[in-house]
Amino acid sequence: MSDTDAVELRDLRALLAVLRCESFTGAAEELGYTQSAISQQVAALEAELGQRLVERRPVRPTAAGRRLADHATRVLLRLDVARSELGRLGHGPSDVRVAACPLASPQLLAACLGALRASDPYVRVTLRSLDAASAVRAVASGAVDVALVDGIAGPNEPLHLVDAGLLASTALAETPLVVALSAEHPLACHARLSLDSLADAPWVSAPALVDQRAVERRRIAAWHESLRYEGGDLSTLLELVGAGLGAALLPAWCCRGDRVVVGIPLGEPRLVHRTELLTLRTAEASDNPVARELRARATLS
Amino acid sequence: MSDTDAVELRDLRALLAVLRCESFTGAAEELGYTQSAISQQVAALEAELGQRLVERRPVRPTAAGRRLADHATRVLLRLDVARSELGRLGHGPSDVRVAACPLASPQLLAACLGALRASDPYVRVTLRSLDAASAVRAVASGAVDVALVDGIAGPNEPLHLVDAGLLASTALAETPLVVALSAEHPLACHARLSLDSLADAPWVSAPALVDQRAVERRRIAAWHESLRYEGGDLSTLLELVGAGLGAALLPAWCCRGDRVVVGIPLGEPRLVHRTELLTLRTAEASDNPVARELRARATLS
DNA sequence: CCAAGTTACGAGTCACGTAAGGATT
DNA sequence: AATCCTTACGTGACTCGTAACTTGG
Numbered sequence: 001m002s003d004t005d006a007v008e009l010r011d012l013r014a015l016l017a018v019l020r021c022e023s024f025t026g027a028a029e030e031l032g033y034t035q036s037a038i039s040q041q042v043a044a045l046e047a048e049l050g051q052r053l054v055e056r057r058p059v060r061p062t063a064a065g066r067r068l069a070d071h072a073t074r075v076l077l078r079l080d081v082a083r084s085e086l087g088r089l090g091h092g093p094s095d096v097r098v099a100a101c102p103l104a105s106p107q108l109l110a111a112c113l114g115a116l117r118a119s120d121p122y123v124r125v126t127l128r129s130l131d132a133a134s135a136v137r138a139v140a141s142g143a144v145d146v147a148l149v150d151g152i153a154g155p156n157e158p159l160h161l162v163d164a165g166l167l168a169s170t171a172l173a174e175t176p177l178v179v180a181l182s183a184e185h186p187l188a189c190h191a192r193l194s195l196d197s198l199a200d201a202p203w204v205s206a207p208a209l210v211d212q213r214a215v216e217r218r219r220i221a222a223w224h225e226s227l228r229y230e231g232g233d234l235s236t237l238l239e240l241v242g243a244g245l246g247a248a249l250l251p252a253w254c255c256r257g258d259r260v261v262v263g264i265p266l267g268e269p270r271l272v273h274r275t276e277l278l279t280l281r282t283a284e285a286s287d288n289p290v291a292r293e294l295r296a297r298a299t300l301s
Numbered sequence: 302m303s304d305t306d307a308v309e310l311r312d313l314r315a316l317l318a319v320l321r322c323e324s325f326t327g328a329a330e331e332l333g334y335t336q337s338a339i340s341q342q343v344a345a346l347e348a349e350l351g352q353r354l355v356e357r358r359p360v361r362p363t364a365a366g367r368r369l370a371d372h373a374t375r376v377l378l379r380l381d382v383a384r385s386e387l388g389r390l391g392h393g394p395s396d397v398r399v400a401a402c403p404l405a406s407p408q409l410l411a412a413c414l415g416a417l418r419a420s421d422p423y424v425r426v427t428l429r430s431l432d433a434a435s436a437v438r439a440v441a442s443g444a445v446d447v448a449l450v451d452g453i454a455g456p457n458e459p460l461h462l463v464d465a466g467l468l469a470s471t472a473l474a475e476t477p478l479v480v481a482l483s484a485e486h487p488l489a490c491h492a493r494l495s496l497d498s499l500a501d502a503p504w505v506s507a508p509a510l511v512d513q514r515a516v517e518r519r520r521i522a523a524w525h526e527s528l529r530y531e532g533g534d535l536s537t538l539l540e541l542v543g544a545g546l547g548a549a550l551l552p553a554w555c556c557r558g559d560r561v562v563v564g565i566p567l568g569e570p571r572l573v574h575r576t577e578l579l580t581l582r583t584a585e586a587s588d589n590p591v592a593r594e595l596r597a598r599a600t601l602s
Numbered sequence: 603c604c605a606a607g608t609t610a611c612g613a614g615t616c617a618c619g620t621a622a623g624g625a626t627t
Numbered sequence: 628a629a630t631c632c633t634t635a636c637g638t639g640a641c642t643c644g645t646a647a648c649t650t651g652g
Binding site: 010034040041056057 | 645646651
């Protein structure tokens with residue numbers, strides 16, 4: 001009786017917009033519907049699945065809603081990928097659009113683009129700076145051809161940015177992590193630090209700069225986020241750390257040549273900063289000169 | 302202009318049905334539409350994506366269609382998973398429904414069910430035998446609570462049955478592979494065989510029994526499939542091998558105690574037969590007595 | 603009492619079915 | 628000639644928008 005209609009994407013899009021905006025009205029504007037329509041779409045989903053997905057006033061996901069939203073996000077991402085893969089079948093783009101996370105081996109990228117310019121001055125490259133999640137969406141939707149993404153992970157452990165197999169990802173580089181501290185911090189003289197020794201110490205997190213979910217997944221005792229910097233600018237973050245507002249986990253090269261901030265190598269747990277190359281899984285998409293050059297310069301197999 | 306409407310699931314379902322049936326008419330019957338409706342749905346998809354997805358007469362996927370169908374399959378599987386996860390939120394099933402592939406460590410399963418019967422005679426278990434792909438769908442749709450699936454893979458390499466993270470999978474057991482040969486086969490006296498040494502030798506493949514795509518992915522020279530057995534019965538397969546119709550790759554225990562068929566350990570490439578436990582990624586679904594018992598008896602960590 | 607979501611109802615659209623048309627074997 | 632897909636067209640269902648209603652802060 002309840003299988004008269006099945007789940008449709010329109011309703012899932014509505015659900016996601018509602019949860020993103022935390023508002024039916026906002027979702028309606030975003031999607032170009034009236035608020036009433038959104039209300040009905042969400043209601044239809046709830047009826048179809050037989051349970052509440054969204055709490056109203058305030059608008060928050062229920063447990064079921066959160067779970068469904070997670071699946072729905074991936075479903076829509078996959079369809080974006082499908083779309084852009086189909087769009088590129090047979091078309092080799094001559095100018096290459098690149099997205100890069102701020103800390104995703106800018107040295108590597110610069111070297112690669114330099115070499116490219118030298119070998120073929122006619123390749124046009126446009127470069128955009130994005131955080132990792134946006135970079136994934138940009139590749140998926142075809143807005144860029146390749147993305148350089150970074151994050152913290154165990155050695156030889158991939159970044160878990162997308163479902164395995166959805167996009168093609170190649171490990172390019174791993175660099176050691178340091179705990180960035182103000183030079184005047186009491187621990188700044190140590191040769192090596194473990195995260196446990198920094199329990200209860202204040203941290204500055206910068207989710208747009210470093211994805212440290214891999215750290216949190218390892219359940220460090222009493223991880224104390226005292227300041228959250230939502231910007232994407234490394235020097236600002238270093239200012240904050242230098243001013244003694246807290247420590248930050250960064251790839252080692254970030255602190256080189258800085259006198260206010262020192263980087264102490266991280267002992268335990270074993271973690272590295274990892275850079276990966278993301279493209280669509282089509283020969284055309286992954287065979288552009290930038291991706292080739294990057295892969296050739298990868299320091300990981 | 303073309304973004305008046307977006308891709309909808311109805312159209313994807315139609316596409317998949319058409320490709321499955323290799324017929325618009327068949328798809329229509331399967332989905333309860335008229336054939337005209339199916340034609341229009343596929344046409345709408347093709348218009349939306351701006352390219353042909355299906356060749357007609359005979360009905361076959363184009364390159365783009367094949368790619369889209371692959372994505373669509375995963376999308377629908379994920380939505381099945383979402384549905385059944387939501388359905389189970391809070392409900393702990395008291396009787397457990399199990400699907401098992403024929404060769405997925407029946408010893409392990411039997412031992413587990415025996416122990417379960419001994420420890421708690423009131424747990425009701427229903428067991429169904431399925432091939433791996435059906436088992437995945439059964440878990441995803443909630444038709445069963447757990448599935449035991451098997452396949453061939455490199456040592457410590459997971460079976461790639463579903464997207465990582467879609468379903469929870471636990472490695473349970475790995476057993477060596479043997480090349481099953483008729484006892485009268487010229488190579489039957491060897492102590493060890495590599496696949497290369499069997500180049501050009503006839504093979505009996507049994508996709509419902511052993512998923513050997515991992516073998517094919519390793520591009521064995523001149524893999525010659527002389528007979529394809531689509532059934533799921535091991536003793537039938539052994540009859541075929543014993544009658545000299547070809548060799549087969551099987552877990553070692555399949556040939557024990559058989560006088561007509563000998564199993565020669567496989568040297569190169571390094572491959573094993575692997576058994577995994579599949580459940581939904583919810584605490585409720587993976588915390589049933591069968592799954593617990595199986596995990597406790599796993600010979601892999 | 604106001605902001606924000608729901609419900610009722612009417613209108614327009616869109617998708618389905620019927621039936622005729624075409625292509626391929 | 629038969630089978631199977633496409634296209635044209637009419638009708639019906641469905642979903643959207645308007646507007647009145649309701650609820651919660």
